[in-house]
Amino acid sequence: MNIAVAQSGGPTSAINASLLGVINAALDSKEIETVFGSFYGIEGVINNNFVNLNEIFESEYNRQLLRQTPSTYLGSCRYKLPDFEKNPPVYEVIADRFKEKNIGAFFYIGGNDSMDTTDKLSNYFKQIGSDIKVIGVPKTIDNDLYCTDHTPGFGSAAKYLTACLQEITRDASVYNMKSVVIAETMGRNAGWLAASSCVLHKCGNKAPHLIYLPEVEFSVEKFVNDVKAQLSKNDTVIVVLSEGIDIEGSTYMSENRDEFGHGFLSGGGKFLENVVKKEIGCKVRSMELSVLQRCSAFMSSLTDIKEAEQIGSAAVKEALRGTTGVMMCFERISNSPYEVKITTVPAGKVANYEKKVPTEWINKEKNNVKDIAIEYFLPLIQGEQEFIMENGIPKHIIANN
Amino acid sequence: MNIAVAQSGGPTSAINASLLGVINAALDSKEIETVFGSFYGIEGVINNNFVNLNEIFESEYNRQLLRQTPSTYLGSCRYKLPDFEKNPPVYEVIADRFKEKNIGAFFYIGGNDSMDTTDKLSNYFKQIGSDIKVIGVPKTIDNDLYCTDHTPGFGSAAKYLTACLQEITRDASVYNMKSVVIAETMGRNAGWLAASSCVLHKCGNKAPHLIYLPEVEFSVEKFVNDVKAQLSKNDTVIVVLSEGIDIEGSTYMSENRDEFGHGFLSGGGKFLENVVKKEIGCKVRSMELSVLQRCSAFMSSLTDIKEAEQIGSAAVKEALRGTTGVMMCFERISNSPYEVKITTVPAGKVANYEKKVPTEWINKEKNNVKDIAIEYFLPLIQGEQEFIMENGIPKHIIANN
Numbered sequence: 001m002n003i004a005v006a007q008s009g010g011p012t013s014a015i016n017a018s019l020l021g022v023i024n025a026a027l028d029s030k031e032i033e034t035v036f037g038s039f040y041g042i043e044g045v046i047n048n049n050f051v052n053l054n055e056i057f058e059s060e061y062n063r064q065l066l067r068q069t070p071s072t073y074l075g076s077c078r079y080k081l082p083d084f085e086k087n088p089p090v091y092e093v094i095a096d097r098f099k100e101k102n103i104g105a106f107f108y109i110g111g112n113d114s115m116d117t118t119d120k121l122s123n124y125f126k127q128i129g130s131d132i133k134v135i136g137v138p139k140t141i142d143n144d145l146y147c148t149d150h151t152p153g154f155g156s157a158a159k160y161l162t163a164c165l166q167e168i169t170r171d172a173s174v175y176n177m178k179s180v181v182i183a184e185t186m187g188r189n190a191g192w193l194a195a196s197s198c199v200l201h202k203c204g205n206k207a208p209h210l211i212y213l214p215e216v217e218f219s220v221e222k223f224v225n226d227v228k229a230q231l232s233k234n235d236t237v238i239v240v241l242s243e244g245i246d247i248e249g250s251t252y253m254s255e256n257r258d259e260f261g262h263g264f265l266s267g268g269g270k271f272l273e274n275v276v277k278k279e280i281g282c283k284v285r286s287m288e289l290s291v292l293q294r295c296s297a298f299m300s301s302l303t304d305i306k307e308a309e310q311i312g313s314a315a316v317k318e319a320l321r322g323t324t325g326v327m328m329c330f331e332r333i334s335n336s337p338y339e340v341k342i343t344t345v346p347a348g349k350v351a352n353y354e355k356k357v358p359t360e361w362i363n364k365e366k367n368n369v370k371d372i373a374i375e376y377f378l379p380l381i382q383g384e385q386e387f388i389m390e391n392g393i394p395k396h397i398i399a400n401n
Numbered sequence: 402m403n404i405a406v407a408q409s410g411g412p413t414s415a416i417n418a419s420l421l422g423v424i425n426a427a428l429d430s431k432e433i434e435t436v437f438g439s440f441y442g443i444e445g446v447i448n449n450n451f452v453n454l455n456e457i458f459e460s461e462y463n464r465q466l467l468r469q470t471p472s473t474y475l476g477s478c479r480y481k482l483p484d485f486e487k488n489p490p491v492y493e494v495i496a497d498r499f500k501e502k503n504i505g506a507f508f509y510i511g512g513n514d515s516m517d518t519t520d521k522l523s524n525y526f527k528q529i530g531s532d533i534k535v536i537g538v539p540k541t542i543d544n545d546l547y548c549t550d551h552t553p554g555f556g557s558a559a560k561y562l563t564a565c566l567q568e569i570t571r572d573a574s575v576y577n578m579k580s581v582v583i584a585e586t587m588g589r590n591a592g593w594l595a596a597s598s599c600v601l602h603k604c605g606n607k608a609p610h611l612i613y614l615p616e617v618e619f620s621v622e623k624f625v626n627d628v629k630a631q632l633s634k635n636d637t638v639i640v641v642l643s644e645g646i647d648i649e650g651s652t653y654m655s656e657n658r659d660e661f662g663h664g665f666l667s668g669g670g671k672f673l674e675n676v677v678k679k680e681i682g683c684k685v686r687s688m689e690l691s692v693l694q695r696c697s698a699f700m701s702s703l704t705d706i707k708e709a710e711q712i713g714s715a716a717v718k719e720a721l722r723g724t725t726g727v728m729m730c731f732e733r734i735s736n737s738p739y740e741v742k743i744t745t746v747p748a749g750k751v752a753n754y755e756k757k758v759p760t761e762w763i764n765k766e767k768n769n770v771k772d773i774a775i776e777y778f779l780p781l782i783q784g785e786q787e788f789i790m791e792n793g794i795p796k797h798i799i800a801n802n
Contacts, residue, residue, distance in 0.1 A: 011572050040577045071571035078576070163794040164693060170472035170797060171412050171696035175479070176441045202792050204799075287691045292565060295572035298700050301793070381793035391603050392702070392782035393564040396571060398605075 001031060001104035003316070004045065005053070006038035007139075008110035008117070009078070011071035012153025013160075013297040014308035015139045018109045019073055020066045021312020022137070023057050031320060036101055039401045041077030042108070042117055045097050046090065051399060061388075065397035067305060068387050070297040073399055081117045084124055091124045098132055105133040105319035109312070111140035111151075115327050116351035122325030133319040136327035136347045137312055141294045143192035144354045147345035148329035152311060153294070155304030155380035158196035161185060162381060163299045164289060165197050165238065169207040172285070173236045179283035180227060180276050182239045183208075184269035186293050191215050191357045193293070194242035196377045198369040207238035208368075214244035215357050216366040223272065224279045226367045231282065241269050298394060302383025307340070314342045338379035402432060402505035404717070405446065406454070407439040408540075409511035409518070410479075412472035413554025414561075414698040415709035416540045419510045420474055421467050422713020423538070424458050432721060437502055440802045442478030443509070443518055446498050447491065452800060462789075466798035468706060469788050471698040474800055482518045485525055492525045499533055506534040506720040510713070512541035512552075516728050517752035523726030534720040537728035537748045538713055542695045544593035545755045548746040549730035553712060554695070556705030556781035559597035562586060563782065564700045565690060566598050566639065570608040573686070574637045580684035581628060581677050583640045584609075585670035587694050592616050592758045594694070595643035597778045599770040608639035609769075615645035616758050617767040624673065625680045627768045632683065642670050699795060703784025708741070715743045739780035 005022045007015055019037075026032040035053040038044030051074075057063050066073060084091055098106065106121070108114045118136035125132045138145050141157035165183060172181045187193040191213025200207055209230045212218055230237040247268050269286035276284040311328045318328065326344040333339040361373040387394040406423045408416055420438075427433040436454040439445030452475075458464050467474060485492055499507065507522070509515045519537035526533045539546050542558035566584060573582045588594040592614025601608055610631045613619055631638040648669050670687035677685040712729045719729065727745035734740040762774040788795040 011575055043577070069571065070568055072575045075577060076575040159793055163699060164697070166794055166797060167471055167696045167698065168692060170470065170799075171692045174412055174473045174477040176444070176476060199792060199794075203794065203796070285692075288688070290688045291569060291572045291686075295568045296565070297568065298564060299794075378792060383793075384790070389785070391600060391779060392560055392784075393567055393600075393604065393700075395604070396567060398571075 002034040002036060002102050003032055003105045003107065004036045004038055004050070004098065004101070004103045005107040005109070006041045006044060007072040007074045008041035008076050008108060008114040009140065011076065011295045012139055012141050013070035013156045013295060013300045014153040014304050015109055016066050016069050016073050017305045017308035018137050018139060018152055018312035020063055021309040022107050022316055023053055024309070025313035025316035027054065029316065029320065036103065037074045039399070040075040041079060042081060043077045043079050044074070045094050048097060049401070050101065051401065062397060064388055065395055067309070068297055068385055068394055069396040070295040073397065075401060080113065081120050084120065094121065095128065095130065103132065105135065107135050107137055107315050109137040109139050111142070112145055112351055112353060115347045118327065119325060119347040119351050122347065125324070133322070133324040135315045135319050135324065136350070137315045138327055138329070141186060141193060142188050142190055144188065144190035144356070146350050146353045146355045147327070149332040149340060150330055150380055152304060152308035154192065156300035157193055157293050158377060159301040159381035160296050160299045161193060161289065161293055162197050162199045165208060165240065166200055166203065166205065169205060169236065169238050172238065177283060178231055178235055180231070180237045180239065182241055182269045182272050182284070182286040184241045184243055184286065184288045186289070187242045187244055189214055189244040189354055191242040191244065194240050195357050195361065195369045195373060197240050198373055199377050199381065201371065202374050202378070206234060208240040209234060209237045210239045210367045211369050212239070212241050212245055212367060213357055213362060214242050214246070215359055216362055218245045218247055220248060220275060224275065227276060227280060231280070241272065243268065247271055297385070298387065300385055301381045302385055303380060305385055311342055318344060335375045335379060403435040403437060403503050404433055404506045404508065405437045405439055405451070405499070405502070405504045406508040406510070407442045407445060408473040408475045409442040409477050409509060409515040410541065412477065412696045413540055413542050414471035414557045414696060414701045415554040415705050416510055417467050417470050417474050418706045418709035419538050419540060419553055419713035421464055422710040423508050423717055424454055425710070426714035426717035428455065430717065430721065437504065438475045440800070441476040442480060443482060443495070444478045444480050445475070446495050449498060450802070451502065452802065463798060465789055466796055468710070469698055469786060469795055470797040471696040474798065476802060481514065482521050485521065495522065496529065496531065504533065506536065508536050508538055508716050510538040510540050512543070513546055513752055513754060516748045519728065520726060520748040520752050523748065526725070534723070534725040536716045536720050536725065537751070538716045539728055539730070542587060542594060543589050543591055545589065545591035545757070547751050547754045547756045548728070550733040550741060551731055551781055553705060553709035555593065557701035558594055558694050559778060560702040560782035561697050561700045562594060562690065562694055563598050563600045566609060566641065567601055567604065567606065570606060570637065570639050573639065578684060579632055579636055581632070581638045581640065583642055583670045583673050583685070583687040585642045585644055585687065585689045587690070588643045588645055590615055590645040590755055592643040592645065595641050596758050596762065596770045596774060598641050599774050600778050600782065602772065603775050603779070607635060609641040610635060610638045611640045611768045612770050613640070613642050613646055613768060614758055614763060615643050615647070616760055617763055619646045619648055621649060621676060625676065627766070628677060628681060632681070642673065644669065648672060698786070699788070701786055702782045703786055704781060706786055712743055719745060736776045736780060
């Protein structure tokens, strides 16, 4: 038989490692002949837009390039598979495509929206008595998927953010004056990424002096007092602000929504920069760490990249064992030495839910993260990739689509 | 005798390597006893705020930490030394401090403003018949210093920018739709950093599709036509915009000026994002690469770091030969194999001037950089540092000041 694989949702620097994991397991299996990559998520299946991945990734050189290339080799989509009752033909088209290409299993690497698709599609195949397996492989820098200890992509984003914040702290501390930096992180409605910056405290940094998460209420007045209190003790105050925070008085909860109803949440940092200017009057700079948080590979976590590859391979083995309708998960056995095992959970349990940062990790002033959280984050950001370089920068592999 | 060293102007990821070069040459010299670091630039001399660097950097471990720590170990200042006629006492204070500490030479690592200080101070010491030498060590990510082939710090910023733009291009290309990304770079009134992104063309990328430099006129109308033309050929259009561009109709030429009269120039990208939204209507995102361009060490250029260290050491040797009032320079012998030699130029020739990108490197449509420029930039971004890591991120060394 053949298999198909697609990537969905926002990019990460580990999502291609999971694709590589699927390819590797298929190349190693006697039962699987060809791995078809579907361009632009499930839309590539519907539009018959496939590529034969065996041919490209027989070469170890290309496999390494895939491992080190961030973002989605196969492209992505934000297409939401409608409920079966509302649009049976789209399910029939997908079934036809799989039949044409003799596809016995489909692997969807993505976030909670992709798990919704995994759930719907696997239920459809069960209902029509088809033997096709559908398995979800988790991916998101937001780390907000239920039932898994953490998600591939998160560790690299956390490592990048923490390393950047350390550098930003150095940069902000050069002048002999009071100053505030507000760094706005991604993470949607969950504060995992912002919270991960608490690892800096373990490195002897007081920064981030303030970390604000969407898991607790935010008050502009309290924010101003928090910053003033920190400025009385420190020349430079580093504030980490999760994009998902609902700031009263700010108009940043914004105009655009995608097909899943997600809004673009950033802009709170700029709003608070102006608050600091007005209420405190010291030097202040806000910055959005922007898409580099999710797509920067050169400070990626080797632990994350390896795990992303392993969970992709595990998905293939799980399908070969006859499982369908699940998402692959990490279960943490211990922090030190760090050990995880790979398990499964019904995709329907994951779809459309968001896992939040435990409130017991947040300090009682609700403006920082307790040391207990460091034990969770620290193992996820360990190790560095080695890169094939070309012309002074990491070499990428790009699909001809 | 003893020597003193200070750092000035904006941070770079190589300015501590130049400090290390000064320390290394002093440790190797029989004539020099102690290296005093002055905190916060020349202000540390005036305020008697010194640190004994020999004690800290006898250890090779600490020397490696200094090499890999971005931004200024000794802090920085934007203090402009007034003309002697306007404020003789400040010169006398500096001379007294040097006398107290038996300082025979002062090394000022900085940009063109620091060369102004180097020039004034060396002239003063000559006039009063003092034997104290003053030597400038170049530093700026803007690469805008006269008389040197390039400046330490620039190669690392160029490598970081180019690597980031490649990643941003991957990130922007995931969806099957037309989109525009406008990445705003630093560089003040010179387009060197923005221009360096042309190296991506050598890596098989069409991106950046458009590069706008302050060396040529900018028209919003032409910009819109340029973007439309690129969108007709490409799904994703990457635009690099140098912060120093004067955009008609934009109000971004901004409120704040520092003591050297420099304004904060950023904001043009956001302005043009709104122009694209209104005039073209496709998906568009602008981003400021912000301070990470200048202070991110983990994609720094090994060539740059090594040269920064060498030029710091060369400055000490030059002072020991009796030279004063100069800035150390790089003269390029050849591109391939890459070879430079270190020379000197009177600091007064460098102070307060800006070197621009040669207009013959800019294409005739004035919206990109010709391949000829790649030969200049490419050698400067070669090689990667190895880092001492701690807790998953590069370890930094921080002064107790």
